Amino acid sequence: MKLRNDKIIVFGGGSGIGLAIAKRLCSAGATVLITGRSEDKLLLAKDMIGSDNLYTKVFDITDYDHHLDLFSEAEKILGGLSGFVNSAAIGTGTYTGRGYEPWDITPEEWDALNETNFKAAFFLMRNEIDYLLSKNIRGNILNIASNAACMKIIGSYGAAKSAIIKWTRAFGNQYGHNGIIINGIAPGATLTPMISRYAHSMEQKYERHAIERFIHPDEIAELAFYLMSNFGEIICGHTVVADGGDNCATL
Numbered sequence: 001m002k003l004r005n006d007k008i009i010v011f012g013g014g015s016g017i018g019l020a021i022a023k024r025l026c027s028a029g030a031t032v033l034i035t036g037r038s039e040d041k042l043l044l045a046k047d048m049i050g051s052d053n054l055y056t057k058v059f060d061i062t063d064y065d066h067h068l069d070l071f072s073e074a075e076k077i078l079g080g081l082s083g084f085v086n087s088a089a090i091g092t093g094t095y096t097g098r099g100y101e102p103w104d105i106t107p108e109e110w111d112a113l114n115e116t117n118f119k120a121a122f123f124l125m126r127n128e129i130d131y132l133l134s135k136n137i138r139g140n141i142l143n144i145a146s147n148a149a150c151m152k153i154i155g156s157y158g159a160a161k162s163a164i165i166k167w168t169r170a171f172g173n174q175y176g177h178n179g180i181i182i183n184g185i186a187p188g189a190t191l192t193p194m195i196s197r198y199a200h201s202m203e204q205k206y207e208r209h210a211i212e213r214f215i216h217p218d219e220i221a222e223l224a225f226y227l228m229s230n231f232g233e234i235i236c237g238h239t240v241v242a243d244g245g246d247n248c249a250t251l
Contacts (some may be wrong), residue, residue, distance in 0.1 A: 002234070004027070004138075004227060005030075008031070009070075009071075010033070010085040011084070013085070014036035017220050019049075021220070022054065022085075024221035027051075030054060034054070084227075085228075089117050105155055132178075142183065148186065151248055165239045168183060176237060189244075189246070202214060210244060211245060215219065
């Protein structure tokens with residue numbers, strides 16, 4: 001098993017799941033560009049991964065007019081570009097500093113969250129597909145959704161991730177014929193800064209999951225490697241729900 005493509009941008013690669021995926025891709029021989037809004041986080045991630053095949057670029061995915069410019073720059077930096085990991089997102093709790101979203105979110109907060117999690121996610125995926133089609137590249141796109149899309153009641157975050165699952169299915173079915181493999185992962189509670197308000201260590205018990213623990217980012221990264229491998233193309237247009245048997249999920 002090997003990577004199907006090895007010149008890859010990881011959006012949101014400065015921390016959490018994006019960082020773990022970037023590390024796994026580098027270990028598999030990929031040349032990777034990680035992006036994010038914080039230069040400090042990106043440089044720290046580069047030090048943590050410690051690969052000569054890793055590059056950084058400060059970029060906000062809501063900068064719609066410069067998506068294609070970034071792709072062209074990445075192509076020069078990486079010596080080509082054939083894969084994308086879309087893991088940039090803003091967690092509701094991280095942004096608002098509060099808890100249960102559907103009943104206390106303001107319209108202004110809703111718009112701010114959806115600018116990144118919904119609108120930018122769509123245009124980024126669309127522009128990635130256009131780029132690969134224009135270059136006739138049999139590429140890979142991996143979208144990081146969330147099992148928040150599978151809950152009984154969802155707010156802005158879950159709704160945006162639900163849309164990503166739908167887009168993954170629709171675009172994956174359509175453009176698999178062009179050799180573009182589009183898949184997704186919907187993680188459960190994964191030990192990242194996004195859930196640091198209540199998740200503190202892998203030793204902490206988490207009974208909402210049937211496995212009674214949090215998920216480690218490296219576990220999601222290993223799944224990401226499979227989905228972007230030559231074996232993984234038999235999964236096309238699907239999102240793997242990797243949530244440890246979350247008892248709050250209904251799908």
